[in-house]
Amino acid sequence: MHLPEIDKYSHLQSYLHSWDPRAKITSFSFLILSIVLLGKLPVALVGFVLASALVLSSRIPLRFIFKHLRWVLLFVSVFFILMSIFIPGQELYRFHSLVISQEGLQKGTLIAVKALTITLLIFPMIGTTPFPTTIKALEGLRVPHVLVQISAFTYRYIFLSIAEGKRMIIALTSRGFERKTDLHTLQTLGKLIGMMFVRSYERTERVYQAMVSRGYNGEMVTMNEFHLHGGDIGKAIFISLLGVILISLEVVL
């Protein structure tokens, strides 16, 4: 259990950091959409290079990015292996009854490149703005009000929940609990999770009363407003153009 830290480097200075998050999210979403639609490996590789360049220009340290690519790399490699084995086609390599086909290898590589490229784009898109500001920007993008509020509150309480979960696990460990593959472990974890929910449930009542007494009526009032400048639109056009170029390459080639 580690704390969410995607916005750890949102205090740095770059053209991505100073960009209005609404324009940033919209144009990056368009770029992501164009990448997911690609079906040709060379074009997907161009997309990968563009995404890497955007990541580099965000000034977020590369060590941080590699650390966060673990899950997608695991998923992609499992998929890559399965696809190369399961898709029939021209035989490249045979090991007993396992055949690695050219078609499978191609399809597997395409999926891997696309998944990795889109994951890379999360860093310039989300990692360059403080996360609460990103959530607020969603409201400006017409995401339903209730969903935005639930996301904002959930994000706030994740930190508290992680701290509480860690404390409970330390308490268990100090009483000699060891996680094994047995019924006792599952029973203990079931109770631990039940206790987390009881505590959270009791907290929800206190929090709600505290919020109502401060005037909460289902609306959220915030102090900072967004202002869209010419530069924000220029950057949005630039990022969207990258998407248009990729789609044109896909159609032309």
Add this chain to the structure above:
Amino acid sequence: MHVADGVLATQVWVGGYVATGAITAFCLRRIAPEQIPKISIMTAAFFVASLIHVPLGPTSVHLILNGLCGIILGWGAYISILVGLTLQALLFQHGGLTTIGVNAFNMGVGALAAFGFFKLRGKISIRHRDFLFGFLAGVIGVVVGLISLSICLLTSGEEFLGVVKLALVAHLPIMAIEGLVAGFATIFLMKVKPEVLR
């Protein structure tokens, strides 16, 4: 059980967003404003609980807990899962961005099925009823999600048949783990704070 970007056919992930949009709109109308803080805090708890590793032989698995989410939050569970998955994709790069709709649908429908099943327990009286219904709700959450995931993969392309078969086998022990954890958590909640359960 999440799918990353770039795997599914366009119709499938777009369909996932359409379905999730419709179900979310339906569920949003069924929750009152005073439930917003409750759903949020419980979503944070689910988010963290699903980070807990359970050892499984030489490896370990994460808990999914969508069945338990359904029996605690009811209609709010779909919204909770949608928000939880979005935060997971953005904060931990876990799952995909274009697949948020599909992933929320797979898990969310499982949660709603578990919720519907769990409501039946008032009509039945047998020994170990609470454990049994909690256990089955946990299993139903995974099974329904898995069936939905398999359909998504198979409509994306026949070449995914191998992946689907492997996913089904790999999820057998996960079903047992999810069911047992949900069952034990249900007994615990019935003893300590029954009003948490729907």
